[in-house]
Amino acid sequence: MKTFITQFFTWWNGQTLGTRFFTWRKGIFVGQDEFGNKYYRAVVPPLGERRWVIYNGYAEASAIPTGWHGWMHHTVDVPPSDETYKAPEWTLPHRANPTGTPAAYRPKGSTAGKTRRDKTTGDYEAWTPGS
Template identity: 65%
Template sequence: MAKLLLQIFTWWNGQTIGTRFFTWRKGTKVGEDEFGNVYYEGPKTTWGEPRRWVIYNGYAEASAIPPGWHGWMHYRTNTPPSKENYVARDWQKPHRANPTGGPNAYRPAGSLAVPGERPRVTGDYDAWTPGN
């Protein structure tokens, strides 16, 4: 019952009830990645390409799509990684979760989360003062 309520009232926890129904009616499973995300293809869109979507395993985070599937999702290739022997190139990095708001987030000196003072402004910047 809780899973059904989550599908009705939230979009960030996997799929919604509307996506589940559309996938059931029109979706064809294309493959699954190492994170458990499932990729689908459906009827052609108005520009003639088949509609493609992903149902995330858990929390919906777009950066959790591996490079090979990202290329397929964005129509850079028509062959999904599940239908070929896809090997990531050297310059393609593995997934790293978005650190924003977490303990690994970037916090420059002088921010509220890091003690210390902000470095002085240098260069051609002159602060505005009223009356000048």
């Protein structure tokens, strides 16, 4: 019952009822990544091929690894689950977006950072209204 209520009222936690129904009717399972996200495709005339992901838990777009990201955006035709897929050698391991977490990048002088910005060296002239 909790799963039904969650799917009925939330879009950010897994899948909605509409997505579940469309996946059941037309979805073709393509593969699953190391995070448990499941990828589907369907050919829907006149729209063409549609590709979507059902997240394992919270729906966060940065939780999609690079290979699957390329497939989702039609950059590559071969999904990473296919045996003919070969990732480029320069591809780094996936890292989720750290924005809003303690691991986020905070430049020097940021109000959220721990370091202070260097004092200005005199080459900065503050703007004043009317000048």
